[in-house]
Amino acid sequence: MSFASPKDLRSVPSATGGIARLACARMREAGVSMPAVLAEAGLTAAQVNDPTFRLEVSTQIRLLELAAAELQDGILGFHLARNFDLREIGLLYYVMASSDQLADSLRNAERYSVINNEGVRLRFRSDGRTVIALEYVNVDRFSDRHQIEFWVTTVVRLCRQLTDSRIAPQRVTVRHVRDGTPTEQRSFLASDVQFGADADEIIFPKHFASLPLVGADTYLNRLLRHYADEALARRPTQRKGVRSDVERVLPPLLPHGKATTSEVARQLGVSRRTLSRSLFAEGVTFARILEELRAALAQRYLRDRELPISEIAWLLGYREISSFTHAFRRWNGMSPREFRSSIAPLP
Numbered sequence: 001m002s003f004a005s006p007k008d009l010r011s012v013p014s015a016t017g018g019i020a021r022l023a024c025a026r027m028r029e030a031g032v033s034m035p036a037v038l039a040e041a042g043l044t045a046a047q048v049n050d051p052t053f054r055l056e057v058s059t060q061i062r063l064l065e066l067a068a069a070e071l072q073d074g075i076l077g078f079h080l081a082r083n084f085d086l087r088e089i090g091l092l093y094y095v096m097a098s099s100d101q102l103a104d105s106l107r108n109a110e111r112y113s114v115i116n117n118e119g120v121r122l123r124f125r126s127d128g129r130t131v132i133a134l135e136y137v138n139v140d141r142f143s144d145r146h147q148i149e150f151w152v153t154t155v156v157r158l159c160r161q162l163t164d165s166r167i168a169p170q171r172v173t174v175r176h177v178r179d180g181t182p183t184e185q186r187s188f189l190a191s192d193v194q195f196g197a198d199a200d201e202i203i204f205p206k207h208f209a210s211l212p213l214v215g216a217d218t219y220l221n222r223l224l225r226h227y228a229d230e231a232l233a234r235r236p237t238q239r240k241g242v243r244s245d246v247e248r249v250l251p252p253l254l255p256h257g258k259a260t261t262s263e264v265a266r267q268l269g270v271s272r273r274t275l276s277r278s279l280f281a282e283g284v285t286f287a288r289i290l291e292e293l294r295a296a297l298a299q300r301y302l303r304d305r306e307l308p309i310s311e312i313a314w315l316l317g318y319r320e321i322s323s324f325t326h327a328f329r330r331w332n333g334m335s336p337r338e339f340r341s342s343i344a345p346l347p
Contacts (some may be wrong), residue, residue, distance in 0.1 A: 010229060011050055011120035011137060013056070013057045013117070013118030013137055013138050014054040014055060014056055014057065014118055014119075015054060015055055015056075015060055015116065015117040015118065015119060015232075016051075016054060016055075016090075016115075016116050016117070017048070017053065017054060017055040018058060018088060018089070019060060019064065019077075019080060019147060020055055020059075020060045020063045021051075021065065022047065022064075022084055023063060023064055023067040023076065023080060024038075024048050024067070025053065026067065026071060026076075026079075026080065027067055028072065028215065030070075030071055030256070032067075032070045037063070037066050037070060038063075039318050040062075040066055041059055041062050041063040041066055042059055042062070043055070043059065043063065045100055053311065057117060057118065057119030057120075057139050057329050058119075058139060058143070059142070059146075060147060060230075061139070061143055061146070061147050062143075063146045063195070064076060064077060064144075064146040064147055064150075065145075065146065066282070068156070073169070075146075075184065075185065076146045077109075077145065077146030077147060077149035077150035078149045078150070078153050078182070078185055078188075079151070079184075080146075080150055081150040081152075081153035081154045081157065082149075082153060082157075082188065086157060086158060086161060086281050089116065089154075090116070091115065091224065091227060091228055091231065092108075092109065092111075092112050092113060092115060092116055092228070093158075094160060094220075094224055095108045095112055095224045095225055095228050096108055096109055096162060097162055097201070097213065097215040097223065098213075098215055098216065098217045098220045098221035098224060099162075099213055099215075099216065100151045100212070100213065100215055100216045100218065100221070101209065101210055101211060101212055101213065101222055102159060102162065102163055102208060102210070102211045102212075102213065103124070103126065103130075103209035103210065103333075104132075104213075104227070104342075105158075105213060106122075106124035106130075106132060106209070107124055107332075108221075108228075108288055109122050109124070109125060109158075109223065110122050110124050111228075111232075112225075112228045112231075112232065114232070114235075115228065115231050115232060115235070117137065118137065118235075119136060119137055119139040119338070120133070120134055120135070120136060120137070120139075120147070120151060121135045121136075121137050122133060122134060122135075122155075124336075125330075125331070125332070125333060126206055126209050126332070126333030127330070127333055128206055129170070129201050129203050129204065129205065129206050129316050130203070130204040130205065130206055130209040131201055131202075131204075132155055132201065132202040132203075132204075133199060133200065133201045133203070134148065134151055134152070134155075134200040135200070136200075137283065138164065138282060138283055140177065141175055141176075141200075142175070144176070145178075146215055147201055148174060148175075148176065149174070149185075151200075151339060152172060152174065152200070152202060152240070153185075153188065155202055156169065156188075156189060156202060159204070159208075161210070162213045162214065162215065163211045163294055164211060164214045165211065166190075167208055167211070168189065168190035168191060168193050168202060169190075169202050169203055169204055170187060170191070170192055170203050170204060170205060171191065171194065171201075171203040172189055172192075172193045172194065172202050172203070173193070173194040173197035173198075173199055173200065173201050173203075174193060174195055174197060174200050175196070175198070175199065175200055176195065176196070177195050177196045178193075178195045180195075181193045181291065182296070193238070199290065202284075206304045209333070231339045241278075241282050242268075242275070242278040242279055242282060243279065243282050243284055243289060245268055246264055246268075246275075246279070246286065246295055247289060247291050247338070249264050249267050249268065250290065250293055251293070251297065253317075254294070254297075254315060254316055254317035255314050255315050255316075255317060256317075257317060257319075259290060261275060261276065261286045271286075294316050294317070294327070294332040295327075295328075295332075297315070297316060298316060298324075298327075298328055299332075299339070300315075302336055302339055302340045305340065309321060309324075309337065312324070312336070324336065
């Protein structure tokens with residue numbers, strides 16, 4: 001697989017480019033002269049026509065803006081998402097489709113969506129509602145309208161197709177601004193979109209998370225998740241920055257209560273102020289990294305049934321099991337024991 005040549009491999013996320021290729025197909029159908037558009041986006045026809053070539057996410061966003069202007073389509077991302085075959089998403093689609101319940105499907109999307117797009121991180125939580133959040137990573141969120149609207153529309157389509165139902169969001173919020181919800185979007189979502197919000201989120205009633213999937217297949221899902229884990233492992237390792245260094249240093253510090261900014265900075269050989277500034281430049285904070293790492297490690301440890309929950313709490317730096325349980329409920333909408341009983345044991 002080939003990659004675009006980013007200026008800074010530590011922080012430039014890439015994507016499979018599927019959305020950009022859909023836009024290019026739409027432009028060709030409309031008779032748009034492609035060479036000039038691609039050149040303005042910094043791409044060549046050979047790159048766009050190569051399905052193994054990964055685009056920088058910022059390049060995809062730029063191409064979508066150019067395509068929208070050429071096509072005079074103010075909601076291009078929505079239109080692209082409404083019409084493509086969801087199976088084109090690839091391995092991620094099949095992992096989601098073979099899951100047991102919608103909640104399992106969304107957790108799998110949270111883990112594996114980075115394979116398709118490193119610049120958009122999908123988050124799922126169940127806290128009285130079923131919330132699907134889309135977070136941009138090392139990408140200027142306010143440079144984009146069409147990619148995020150593609151994602152929102154695609155996620156809703158996936159939820160409906162996988163459950164074979166016409167479920168509608170209670171609320172959809174996005175951070176960019178529009179003058180009201182376009183009629184087509186309102187009709188599709190059965191809901192207005194709140195533009196100019198603080199977060200990009202799709203919110204369903206809580207019980208929707210327990211909806212069964214029509215294509216559920218436990219054996220197939222386990223097999224596909226194995227392939228998806230291999231795909232994650234094959235992601236380029238050179239795309240690392242300060243965040244990766246922090247994530248590497250933190251785990252052995254957690255059990256001893258030393259997972260602090262000062263101690264991590266000391267181990268990395270920088271000042272606390274320099275560390276904070278470097279993380280800010282990558283769009284994250286130390287507290288957020290610590291929270292996300294604990295949440296990821298908690299699920300990993302719970303899959304090992306030989307590890308008592310009390311020991312897992314200690315490994316994550318919690319002095320009391322109750323503190324760990326409270327945090328885990330906030331991350332996943334269930335207790336550690338409920339999570340452990342809901343998953344298959346490690347092979």
